[in-house]
Amino acid sequence: MDREDVHRALRRMAHEIIERNEGRLGEVVVIGLQTGGAPMAEALVAALEEIDEASAPIDKGTIDVALYRDDIGLRPVMPEEVTEIPVDLTERIVVLVDDVLFTGRTIRAALDALTDFGRPRSVQLAVIVDRGHRELPIRPDYVGKNLPTRRDEVVDVSIDGVELGEMVK
Amino acid sequence: MSGQHLLSVADLGADGIDEILQLTDTFVEVSARPIARVPALRGKTVAFCFYEDSTRTRVSFETAAKRLSADTVNFSIATSSVNKGESVRDTVETICAMGVDALIVRHRSAGVPWQITRWVDATVINAGDGGHEHPTQALLDAYTIRQELGSVEGRKIAIVGDVAHSRVARSNVAAFTALGAEVTLVAPPTLLPPRLDDWPVEVSSDLDAVLPKVDVVYLLRMQKERMTESLIPSLREYTAGYGLTRRRVDLLADDAVVMHPGPMNRGVEIAAEVADLPRAVVTNQVRNGVAVRMAVLYLLLGSGVDLKPEVVGA
Numbered sequence: 001m002d003r004e005d006v007h008r009a010l011r012r013m014a015h016e017i018i019e020r021n022e023g024r025l026g027e028v029v030v031i032g033l034q035t036g037g038a039p040m041a042e043a044l045v046a047a048l049e050e051i052d053e054a055s056a057p058i059d060k061g062t063i064d065v066a067l068y069r070d071d072i073g074l075r076p077v078m079p080e081e082v083t084e085i086p087v088d089l090t091e092r093i094v095v096l097v098d099d100v101l102f103t104g105r106t107i108r109a110a111l112d113a114l115t116d117f118g119r120p121r122s123v124q125l126a127v128i129v130d131r132g133h134r135e136l137p138i139r140p141d142y143v144g145k146n147l148p149t150r151r152d153e154v155v156d157v158s159i160d161g162v163e164l165g166e167m168v169k
Numbered sequence: 170m171s172g173q174h175l176l177s178v179a180d181l182g183a184d185g186i187d188e189i190l191q192l193t194d195t196f197v198e199v200s201a202r203p204i205a206r207v208p209a210l211r212g213k214t215v216a217f218c219f220y221e222d223s224t225r226t227r228v229s230f231e232t233a234a235k236r237l238s239a240d241t242v243n244f245s246i247a248t249s250s251v252n253k254g255e256s257v258r259d260t261v262e263t264i265c266a267m268g269v270d271a272l273i274v275r276h277r278s279a280g281v282p283w284q285i286t287r288w289v290d291a292t293v294i295n296a297g298d299g300g301h302e303h304p305t306q307a308l309l310d311a312y313t314i315r316q317e318l319g320s321v322e323g324r325k326i327a328i329v330g331d332v333a334h335s336r337v338a339r340s341n342v343a344a345f346t347a348l349g350a351e352v353t354l355v356a357p358p359t360l361l362p363p364r365l366d367d368w369p370v371e372v373s374s375d376l377d378a379v380l381p382k383v384d385v386v387y388l389l390r391m392q393k394e395r396m397t398e399s400l401i402p403s404l405r406e407y408t409a410g411y412g413l414t415r416r417r418v419d420l421l422a423d424d425a426v427v428m429h430p431g432p433m434n435r436g437v438e439i440a441a442e443v444a445d446l447p448r449a450v451v452t453n454q455v456r457n458g459v460a461v462r463m464a465v466l467y468l469l470l471g472s473g474v475d476l477k478p479e480v481v482g483a
Contacts (some may be wrong), residue, residue, distance in 0.1 A: 043387070064195070067237075067467070076473040077194040116204040155281035 001063075001145060001162035006128065009144030010040070013126055014047035016142050020124070021093055026054040027121070028093045033063040033110055034081040039159055040128055043096055060084040064130035068109035089118035093141075099157035101127040104138035128157050174293045175465055176283050178301040178343040183251040186344055189464050190312050196460035196467075198347040199236065201399040203268055209471050210239040216269040217286075219241050219296070219455050225431055225455065226306075230273050231250060233462035239470070243271065257281060258288050264321050265289040269469055274298070279336075294467045295335055305465060306430055311348060312385070316383055317426050317450055322349035327379050330389030330438055331409055333362045333400075336432045338389055345443035357410065359400040373411065376411055380420040387428045388413055391438045404437050414440045419450075426450050 001009070015062040021028055025048070032041025042059060049056035066079040096110055107125060114123060127141035149155060149164065156163045178186070178427040186443050199207055214233040219227055219303050234241050240317060244264060271292040273283040279301035297303040326345050332354050346369045352373040365372060373379050380386060385404065391407060402408045408414070413427060421427075427439070427449040430467045435441040443449060 067195075067199070072209055072471050073473055078472050079192065082198045084198075096435050112208070116202055116206070118203070161445040 001118035003160045006144070006157075006159060006161055007043075009105045009128060011044050011047050011051075013142040013144060014044060014051055015046065017044075017095060017124070017126070018052055020141070021029055021083050024093060025052055027060065027091070028055075028083075029061065029063045029089060029120075030088060030095045030097060031063055031114075033087065033096065033098040033106060034062055034083075036157060038062045039079070040099055040126075040134040040157070041102050043159060044095075044126065051057055061087070063113055065109040065113050068113045070105060071108065082112075085117050089114060089120045091121050092118070094120045094123045094125060095126055097126045100155050101125070101130045101138075101143075102133055102141050102155075104134045104136040107138050108136050111137060129162055132154050136139060173469065174286050174295075175469060176286070176293065176295045178304045178307045178340045178347070179302075181344075181347075182305070183347045183349075183372055186308065187309060189308055189461065189468065190315060192468065193308075193312050193457070193460045194463040196233075196236075196333075196463035197383070197429045197457070199271065199463070200456075200460050206236050206238060208257065209244050209467055210234070210237040211235075213239040213270045213470050214268060215239045215271045215273060215470075216239065216264050216291075217239050218272055218276075219244070219255070220246055220266065220274075220281075221297065223275055223297070225458075226275065227273075227301075229304075229455070229458045230294075230296060230462050230466075232459050233466055236459070237463055237466055237471070239270075242267075254405055257258055257285070257369045261285050261289055265291050271466065273437060292396075292463065294469070297336055300334055300339070302340045302343075303336045303456070304340050304344075305462055306337050307344035308343055308465070309454055309461040310428060310430070311344045312457050312461055313387055313428065313450055314345075314350075314426075314453045318424070321345060324384040325353070326350050326385040326387060327353045327355050327376075327383045328387045328389065329413070330391055331360045332389065333360050334392065335389050341387065343369060346370070353379055353383070355411065357407075367410065374410075376417065377420060380417055381422065384422070384425050385428060386413060386421065386425065387432075388438045390430065391434055393434075398477060409417045410435055412438055412440065413443050415442055416448065418443050421448075424448075428454060431455065 008126045030041050030045050032038035038120040045060050047057050055106050061084050063083045064081050066077050069077050072168050091161045127140045130143045131147050133146040187291045206293050231241050269291050273296050275296040275297050279299035280299050282293050282295040311321050342352055355373050355376050429451050433439055
């Protein structure tokens with residue numbers, strides 16, 4: 001995927017979010033997962049506000065889930081960015097945004113983390129790339145692209161495009 | 170921060186201090202949440218071995234451990250078998266045999282936390298050892314200065330009072346100078362350490378002359394027993410020469426801040442009304458203390474940044 005493809009995918013996902021939450025966009029809070037999902041969440045919010053100007057500004061935030069991970073103690077796990085969730089999530093519709101959906105463990109951690117900020121009405125998941133290999137019963141609601149991968153491959157997603165590479169050993 | 174223990178600021182270096190202060194931002198945010206608790210250290214047990222009185226440091230560490238979901242075990246000297254003559258070694262080995270991941274140690278003798286690292290496998294954190302060090306106090310002070318003034322580097326800091334007997338002063342000089350601050354010790358000669366040759370500090374006995382030049386005035390607690398040791402003529406005379414009185418506050422620059430590690434002796438090293446001024450950031454120090462200790466506990470017990478145990482500076 002190049003820059004244009006990513007942009008198109010984000011726009012399509014924005015349309016899907018608006019359709020699914022029709023008349024309730026004001027209740028939506030878009031939360032990007034640090035670090036890869038944060039710029040995608042920004043871009044998604046920009047697309048939502050462009051398509052549905054009446055709903056702007058849409059509430060947004062970022063979350064770092066390191067302290068909720070299930071592999072603390074098994075590998076180095078360090079928070080990288082300070083979480084910023086400026087609104088109470090109770091009764092809100094949270095759209096979690098990440099760049100790549102892989103095992104689902106990061107999303108599991110994020111779901112736990114969200115509950116410390118209130119009790120959302122619902123949580124929906126938007127990912128730019130779903131690369132498969134799920135280890136937990138987690139599925140995305142909005143997908144930019146389904147990308148079949150091997151486990152040892154690396155998917156690099158940015159606003160400028162998506163690249164598939166070999167893991168550096 | 171590399172290594173399994175936190176025994177002294179001197180071992181951390183500027184990079185180690187910086188890493189802790191950066192991570193502290195995360196825990197300041199966690200502490201401000203509606204539910205200020207993360208599961209990061211679930212299943213870990215932290216034990217407190219305080220051989221010396223402390224309320225704020227112990228409560229601060231305990232709050233930090235609980236906000237990380239660690240279990241805490243309190244070992245209080247008054248009701249323990251120490252009073253039956255048990256040695257420190259036997260006590261800590263017994264506690265560790267119960268399955269403890271970290272020991273937070275305070276002791277009246279310098280070097281006890283280090284000594285304990287030789288006896289047990291658990292992580293040891295120094296919460297104050299004699300006149301040696303109190304590293305987490307220095308870290309929370311450095312964090313508070315960074316928060317109040319933007320940076321520690323290039324700041325002029327006066328540390329005022331009983332430097333000779335103060336582990337806080339020792340740790341703070343190490344932390345502040347490592348981060349690039351200029352430190353001046355202000356005290357009567359009897360309350361300065363006998364040898365200051367290898368301390369990277371200026372020394373003065375004229376508080377009025379120092380105050381206009383500093384960004385931070387850090388007051389040490391005046392321990393009243395120092396008077397009975399004849400190190401000062403009287404508390405009143407100490408206050409006249411070295412107390413931060415209302416009059417002296419006016420000598421400070423407008424944005425200079427006043428700090429104190431607590432507990433304060435109002436009317437001795439700090440005038441009662443000065444302690445309540447907005448520029449006295451003592452409450453922020455206490456609040457930041459919990460977050461800094463969360464950062465230290467997480468780095469040592471959770472982060473896995475150093476899965477090979479080694480003693481820092483042993």
